[in-house]
Amino acid sequence: MNKPVLTIVVPCFNEEDVLLETSSQLSNLLKNIIDDALISKESNIIFVDDGSKDRTWDIIETECEKSPFVKGLKLAKNVGHQNALIAGLETAAKQSDCVISIDADLQDDINVIPSFIEKYWEGFDIVYGVRGSRETDTVFKRTTALGFYRFMGKIGIKLVPNHADFRLMSKRALEELFKYQETNLFLRGLVPLVGFKSTNVYYDRKERFAGESKYPLKKMLAFAFDGITSFSVAPIRLVTLIGFLSMVFSLIAGGYALTQELLGHTASGWTSMIISIWFVGGLQLMGIGIIGEYIGKIYQEVKRRPRYSIEKDLYSVLSKEQLQK
Numbered sequence: 001m002n003k004p005v006l007t008i009v010v011p012c013f014n015e016e017d018v019l020l021e022t023s024s025q026l027s028n029l030l031k032n033i034i035d036d037a038l039i040s041k042e043s044n045i046i047f048v049d050d051g052s053k054d055r056t057w058d059i060i061e062t063e064c065e066k067s068p069f070v071k072g073l074k075l076a077k078n079v080g081h082q083n084a085l086i087a088g089l090e091t092a093a094k095q096s097d098c099v100i101s102i103d104a105d106l107q108d109d110i111n112v113i114p115s116f117i118e119k120y121w122e123g124f125d126i127v128y129g130v131r132g133s134r135e136t137d138t139v140f141k142r143t144t145a146l147g148f149y150r151f152m153g154k155i156g157i158k159l160v161p162n163h164a165d166f167r168l169m170s171k172r173a174l175e176e177l178f179k180y181q182e183t184n185l186f187l188r189g190l191v192p193l194v195g196f197k198s199t200n201v202y203y204d205r206k207e208r209f210a211g212e213s214k215y216p217l218k219k220m221l222a223f224a225f226d227g228i229t230s231f232s233v234a235p236i237r238l239v240t241l242i243g244f245l246s247m248v249f250s251l252i253a254g255g256y257a258l259t260q261e262l263l264g265h266t267a268s269g270w271t272s273m274i275i276s277i278w279f280v281g282g283l284q285l286m287g288i289g290i291i292g293e294y295i296g297k298i299y300q301e302v303k304r305r306p307r308y309s310i311e312k313d314l315y316s317v318l319s320k321e322q323l324q325k
């Protein structure tokens with residue numbers, strides 16, 4: 001096998017505080033693995049600027065001039081982590097044999113990247129980076145994450161537990177991934193659907209090097225909910241089940257009330273009436289809400305809007321020049 005060209009894709013949104021450090025650590029690492037003859041000299045890093053409002057793009061441009069390994073892709077506006085990632089992956093896959101995705105904040109241990117590449121040499125198409133310990137995450141984030149993976153498993157969505165978007169994928173696995181054209185991207189759920197031989201590499205997740213998490217609670221919940229409704233109709237089934245059970249319950253209660261009435265015990269039932277009105281009303285609203293969520297998804301999917309637009313591409317341009325040399 002020829003030495004593979006590796007591209008490391010790093011989505012960045014307002015990461016001016018950590019970017020220089022990330023860039024220098026990744027460049028050093030890349031240099032070392034090139035020296036170890038594990039990957040081709042043409043390997044590189046793409047920083048994808050996801051419509052940052054701070055100096056992120058300026059830093060990327062300067063780094064592009066300074067380091068031979070660094071390339072940049074500027075998106076026309078903020079499209080979110082998952083879309084920024086797919087933008088980087090689609091651009092990288094044109095010229096690389098394998099691609100590693102990693103966050104910009106150095107929370108994922110870049111020192112396991114050589115093991116990713118060893119696994120690639122062993123013939124694995126997908127290598128998942130899995131957090132062995134999450135001690136630096138808050139107890140809240142840890143328990144909600146655990147609950148989320150358990151719940152997803154229960155309703156039949158296959159996820160690699162404790163794996164975020166730190167992974168290696170071969171070109172052919174990526175090309176299969178790109179065939180999934182959905183607008184609501186949840187890569188963690190999609191990648192296992194692609195198939196191919198895959199394996200896990202374990203590491204300890206660290207504190208964010210600098211800057212703040214771009215996933216506050218509200219976004220985290222939205223992401224989890226999206227993950228569920230994009231991959232499973234279990235919630236709709238649950239609503240049907242609850243509706244059915246409450247109907248059975250109300251039939252029994254109705255039968256009881258009727259016999260009481262016939263026996264001459266007038267029901268003083270204002271309380272029970274009002275409770276059941278609220279209960280059933282609530283149930284119906286919840287049901288409509290969940291169904292609405294799916295219809296909203298269908299609406300977004302049928303529009304087939306592009307997932308991202310590229311404003312500047314310092315990757316493809318530079319690489320073409322290099323090829324001419």
Ligand code: UDP
Pocket residue numbers: 010011012013014015050078079080081084102103104105107212213214215
């Ligand atoms: N990110 C992005 N676009 C966004 C939000 C985040 O490209 O709209 C990037 C961010 O720069 C980082 C990665 O996605 O590289 C993960 O974000 P973050 O570290 O804030 O998430 P957490 O690790 O807290 O879940």
Ligand code: MG
Pocket residue numbers: 103105107208213
């Ligand atoms: Mg992070």
